[in-house]
Amino acid sequence: MKADTQTTILNFIDGVFQAGTGETYANYDPATGKPFGEVLAASKSDVDAAVGAARAALKGPWGTLATADRVALLRKLAVAINARFDDFLEAEIRDTGKPRSIASHIDIPRGAANFDVFANQIAVASTETFEMGTPDGGTALNYSIRRPKGVIGVICPWNLPLLLMTWKVAPALACGNTVVVKPSEHTPATATLLGEVMNAVGIPRGVYNVVHGHGKDSAGEFLTTHPDVDAYTFTGETKTGEAIMAAASKGVRPVSLELGGKNAGIVFDDADLEATLEGIGRACFANTGQVCLGTERLFVQRGIYERFLEGFAKKAAGYRFGDPFDEATTMGPLVSAEHIEKVSGYYDKAGRAGAEVIAGGGRPQVAGLEDGYWIEPTIWTGLNRDAAIVTEEIFGPCTHVMPFEEEEEAIAEANASPYGLATSIWTTDLARAHRTAGAIEVGIAWVNSWFLRDLRTPFGGAGQSGIGREGGIHSLEFYSELRNVCIKY
Numbered sequence: 001m002k003a004d005t006q007t008t009i010l011n012f013i014d015g016v017f018q019a020g021t022g023e024t025y026a027n028y029d030p031a032t033g034k035p036f037g038e039v040l041a042a043s044k045s046d047v048d049a050a051v052g053a054a055r056a057a058l059k060g061p062w063g064t065l066a067t068a069d070r071v072a073l074l075r076k077l078a079v080a081i082n083a084r085f086d087d088f089l090e091a092e093i094r095d096t097g098k099p100r101s102i103a104s105h106i107d108i109p110r111g112a113a114n115f116d117v118f119a120n121q122i123a124v125a126s127t128e129t130f131e132m133g134t135p136d137g138g139t140a141l142n143y144s145i146r147r148p149k150g151v152i153g154v155i156c157p158w159n160l161p162l163l164l165m166t167w168k169v170a171p172a173l174a175c176g177n178t179v180v181v182k183p184s185e186h187t188p189a190t191a192t193l194l195g196e197v198m199n200a201v202g203i204p205r206g207v208y209n210v211v212h213g214h215g216k217d218s219a220g221e222f223l224t225t226h227p228d229v230d231a232y233t234f235t236g237e238t239k240t241g242e243a244i245m246a247a248a249s250k251g252v253r254p255v256s257l258e259l260g261g262k263n264a265g266i267v268f269d270d271a272d273l274e275a276t277l278e279g280i281g282r283a284c285f286a287n288t289g290q291v292c293l294g295t296e297r298l299f300v301q302r303g304i305y306e307r308f309l310e311g312f313a314k315k316a317a318g319y320r321f322g323d324p325f326d327e328a329t330t331m332g333p334l335v336s337a338e339h340i341e342k343v344s345g346y347y348d349k350a351g352r353a354g355a356e357v358i359a360g361g362g363r364p365q366v367a368g369l370e371d372g373y374w375i376e377p378t379i380w381t382g383l384n385r386d387a388a389i390v391t392e393e394i395f396g397p398c399t400h401v402m403p404f405e406e407e408e409e410a411i412a413e414a415n416a417s418p419y420g421l422a423t424s425i426w427t428t429d430l431a432r433a434h435r436t437a438g439a440i441e442v443g444i445a446w447v448n449s450w451f452l453r454d455l456r457t458p459f460g461g462a463g464q465s466g467i468g469r470e471g472g473i474h475s476l477e478f479y480s481e482l483r484n485v486c487i488k489y
């Protein structure tokens with residue numbers, strides 16, 4: 001358990017940490033349910049100052065820096081994050097309550113790696129050239145060049161704070177933009193710490209700014225309604241995405257939206273049971289189920305159904321709750337009081353709808369941490385696709401399992417959702433794997449795996465799970481403005 005140090009989180013504007021002139025609110029430790037510090041949020045005028053600083057930096061040296069120089073700075077950022085690995089780790093664990101085993105293997109390493117990945121990407125990014133004949137018998141050469149899109153508003157959720165924020169900031173900076181980041185009100189620390197690292201490696205002031213606060217009538221909305229922001233990249237809930245898209249439509253600003261999901265997993269009779277239980281266990285329960293790609297609807301073929309449920313219930317019961325800083329802890333709390341209320345509300349709804357509880361279903365007592373936001377990994381069966389827990393995103397460590405007979409039936413059930421983020425398909429039949437992956441309407445289909453990420457691949461959702469793709473060259477498409485130059489000679 002970490003010592004009870006109080007923290008004060010400041011805004012980072014124009015290279016300087018500032019108290020802000022807006023609201024002040026307490027920052028809660030999800031494992032204890034107690035405040036451990038405060039956040040000094042940004043007012044409208046602070047957001048103005050951040051956007052102004054980002055604009056000035058764009059017009060200044062950053063906007064004209066050679067690509068090779070930006071690449072070198074991004075690589076330095078990756079090294080510098082790793083050099084302060086323990087500071088980032090502690091800040092992330094404290095804010096989110098996620099176990100050390102997750103934050104040290106996923107969040108912080110990926111936070112650093114994002115800068116390397118997009119440094120590599122921009123270093124080799126090419127554009128098109130077309131030579132053409134002209135009506136008067138001459139020739140013209142078309143080539144395109146990349147220009148920054150401008151000042152990018154980056155609005156982030158709390159579930160993978162550093163990882164998801166740098167997933168946007170790294171390609172935005174690689175393309176020569178400047179950013180104003182609004183981290184989640186629940187997880188302000190690592191974005192703030194990154195400000196120190198930006199200064200340490202010599203990123204010019206104003207290139208990276210952080211404003212704290214909530215969404216509506218707060219820093220989030222001040223940013224999305226600011227007329228001098230050129231584009232927005234957002235990860236979060238679908239209904240927030242709608243509000244951001246509406247705000248961005250004023251002035252026709254582009255948006256990249258990575259939104260919610262209600263992802264289906266499909267397990268066929270011929271699946272390797274052990275490997276499937278391992279993968280599906282992670283897909284349902286990792287990070288206490290607070291992963292947008294997580295599986296909350298499972299369809300299991302009849303022949304393997306009973307054996308699967310038996311093994312799956314054991315998986316759910318095998319997690320160890322405890323101090324997130326302890327290496328042995330495998331299940332942390334939910335992120336906030338608000339979120340535990342939401343998730344436990346769904347646990348109650350499942351009961352009222354008559355779901356059969358195969359595992360979990362309640363809130364555990366965790367010795368010494370009784371007021372934390374703990375909830376049990378939970379498996380339900382017995383409901384159909386109309387039940388709230390089967391259709392609505394819960395974002396907790398829970399899933400509903402339904403048996404099926406034929407492949408077509410599983411595909412139809414999986415597609416019976418307005419969301420379309422991800423799926424995972426478990427089978428040893430190659431043809432079936434290809435068929436199913438091609439038929440489920442999602443942005444990402446995993447076969448015999450889950451959350452296996454090559455950062456060059458397109459990442460994003462279909463339907464209400466988002467607009468656009470980020471990752472590799474796809475990020476560069478969003479974060480740069482392509483200009484065609486046509487020269488007649």
Ligand code: NAD
Nearest residue numbers: 156157158183184214215220221236237240258259260292
């Ligand atoms: P959220 O939408 O409540 O909040 C996300 C961010 O938006 C926060 O910083 C919040 O302050 C801000 N915000 C809220 N209302 C706003 C408004 N009106 N204007 C401007 N900003 C506003 O989401 P959350 O609860 O932080 O995160 C969980 C959600 O994120 C889940 O739905 C999950 O599926 C989704 N998510 C999606 C992906 C993906 O890649 N598709 C990844 C992670 C999380």
